[in-house]
Amino acid sequence: MPKGSILVVDDEAEIREGLSELLTSEHFQVTLAETGAAGLQKLEEQPFDLLLLDVSLPDRNGIDMLREVRQRDPNLAIILITAFGSIDMARAAFKSGAQDYITKPWNNDELIAQVSLAVEGRRLREENVQLKRALKQRYNFPNIVGKSEKMLAVLDLVAQVASSRSTVLVSGESGTGKELIAKAIHSASPRADKAFIPVNTGSIPVDLLESQLFGHVKGAFTSAVASKKGLFEVADQGTIFFDEISTVSPETQAKLLRVIQEREFMRLGGTETIRVDVRILAASNEDLRKLVREGRFREDLYHRLNVISIHLPPLRERKEDIPLLVDRFLGEFCRENSKPPCRFTDAAMKILIDYDWPGNIRELENAVERAVVLSTIENMGVDLLPESVRSREIVKGVHLQLSEFLPPLPGEIAGQGAAPPPALFEILEEVERRLIVDMLERTHWNQTEAAERFQVPLSTLNQKIKRLGIETRRRPAAPRDAAFGYGENGGAEFAAGK
Ligand SMILES: Nc1ncnc2c1ncn2[C@@H]1O[C@H](COP(=O)(O)OP(=O)(O)OP(=O)(O)O)[C@@H](O)[C@H]1O
Ligand SMILES: [Mg+2]
Numbered sequence: 001m002p003k004g005s006i007l008v009v010d011d012e013a014e015i016r017e018g019l020s021e022l023l024t025s026e027h028f029q030v031t032l033a034e035t036g037a038a039g040l041q042k043l044e045e046q047p048f049d050l051l052l053l054d055v056s057l058p059d060r061n062g063i064d065m066l067r068e069v070r071q072r073d074p075n076l077a078i079i080l081i082t083a084f085g086s087i088d089m090a091r092a093a094f095k096s097g098a099q100d101y102i103t104k105p106w107n108n109d110e111l112i113a114q115v116s117l118a119v120e121g122r123r124l125r126e127e128n129v130q131l132k133r134a135l136k137q138r139y140n141f142p143n144i145v146g147k148s149e150k151m152l153a154v155l156d157l158v159a160q161v162a163s164s165r166s167t168v169l170v171s172g173e174s175g176t177g178k179e180l181i182a183k184a185i186h187s188a189s190p191r192a193d194k195a196f197i198p199v200n201t202g203s204i205p206v207d208l209l210e211s212q213l214f215g216h217v218k219g220a221f222t223s224a225v226a227s228k229k230g231l232f233e234v235a236d237q238g239t240i241f242f243d244e245i246s247t248v249s250p251e252t253q254a255k256l257l258r259v260i261q262e263r264e265f266m267r268l269g270g271t272e273t274i275r276v277d278v279r280i281l282a283a284s285n286e287d288l289r290k291l292v293r294e295g296r297f298r299e300d301l302y303h304r305l306n307v308i309s310i311h312l313p314p315l316r317e318r319k320e321d322i323p324l325l326v327d328r329f330l331g332e333f334c335r336e337n338s339k340p341p342c343r344f345t346d347a348a349m350k351i352l353i354d355y356d357w358p359g360n361i362r363e364l365e366n367a368v369e370r371a372v373v374l375s376t377i378e379n380m381g382v383d384l385l386p387e388s389v390r391s392r393e394i395v396k397g398v399h400l401q402l403s404e405f406l407p408p409l410p411g412e413i414a415g416q417g418a419a420p421p422p423a424l425f426e427i428l429e430e431v432e433r434r435l436i437v438d439m440l441e442r443t444h445w446n447q448t449e450a451a452e453r454f455q456v457p458l459s460t461l462n463q464k465i466k467r468l469g470i471e472t473r474r475r476p477a478a479p480r481d482a483a484f485g486y487g488e489n490g491g492a493e494f495a496a497g498k
Helices: 015-024 034-045 060-072 087-095 108-138 151-160 177-189 206-214 249-263 286-292 297-305 321-336 348-355 360-374 387-394 424-442 447-454 460-466
Strands: 005-009 029-033 052-055 076-081 102-104 166-173 197-200 239-243 264-266 273-275 281-283 308-312
Touching: 005 015, 005 034, 005 447, 015 029, 015 108, 029 108, 034 052, 034 060, 052 060, 052 108, 060 076, 060 087, 076 108, 087 102, 102 108, 108 239, 108 348, 151 177, 151 308, 166 177, 177 239, 177 281, 177 308, 177 360, 206 249, 249 264, 249 297, 286 297, 297 460, 321 348, 321 360, 348 360, 424 447, 424 460
Parallel strands: 005 029, 005 052, 052 076, 076 102, 166 281, 166 308, 197 239, 239 281
Antiparallel strands: 264 273
């Protein structure tokens, strides 16, 4: 089976034939066109995964053609072919939606890598569209994005438990979507048109929590100048959601247990028993079982809450969801910032997929928002990703298009501030630093082994470490931003938007 279908539009026969031979030998299906008009005709006739387009065609300006093609098929991957020296032109093309460009003469291996990445990117984008449709049909949880088996299993469970009144405990690392799932349970339940009351138990001072939850009567305490309903009463007929339940004090835990068991309570200072019909949901990013074992959480309350448990897997265990999530967030933030629809380059997308996301979906959401806000072009490159994300991945030897690390031209990236673009030697130094740190990480900071693997004398490696100011002690794994020592006090900050 061919790896993908490619249309080559170039007026030079030699180029067309050279590309055809190379790409065919790599199992791509290749179609050739000599002019812009012929190329457009071919695009009408059959679908392609990738267009390799010469920027200077006899009958058409390549950029105009690019815009036209892009309008017809927003997912088509496009790589420009440009003569050496017309990098400016290629940059303009990049802004109009090409993924990448190659300069003549090209290096075969690099070209194949670029083409494969672009075709793969196209496949992902197409797959997203189809999956979004499929997901819509399966459930109606418009705010929840996910196609991974793990996420679909979560959604199955949400759909199953929604209609009952059972208490549900949602667990998962920070930023995995616990509150989102709690809201989805409420929205899919018969209580959907009643209140959903989230209570962030961690952020309410202990002595206030009880009066917030149960209300109080006038005079119950010094500042209680009037009677007040508690959140349990406000949530009557609806759902109450205890976020960060692990932070509740032992006394409040006892009272909560009673409400869950009896569905009744008294206001602080009151004598009247109030009955409510409330569904209780709770979330925790700490392992409650462990807290029970340590005597920090009541075992009986834990069992009451954990009637049904839904665990949200960390994002790194469901990487298939990343492109879909990115897509969703791009749409949201472009609209919010009144920007035209934008997307990430394939290289940037690959980094987003490969990164481990310790802060899970919230971290990803923030990274996308940051890129959208900082970018002035529709095709957002690696330079718009946060330093922590980029530096983690560059050292893994991910295929990167180094051209994206070039200092931007004036007006290309907004928000650069006053920082002058880095010089070439600073960029090279930074790359060198990252490679050395990565190797040291891999060899557990054994410099002799690192020098051997780099095939340089130990003294050379030593000198470089000193010159680049690399700290040779093993660094703590978190926080990520500091893991490699770049940034604040590390060397050159060569990408814009930091
Ligand atoms: N599957 C998803 N689809 C779309 N957006 C999501 C998804 N999961 C999480 N989000 C978004 O990610 C952000 C974090 O989600 P949420 O607040 O529900 O996480 P959390 O697990 O409660 O985090 P914390 O433990 O820090 O409170 C929210 O903006 C949420 O809308
Ligand atoms: Mg939360």
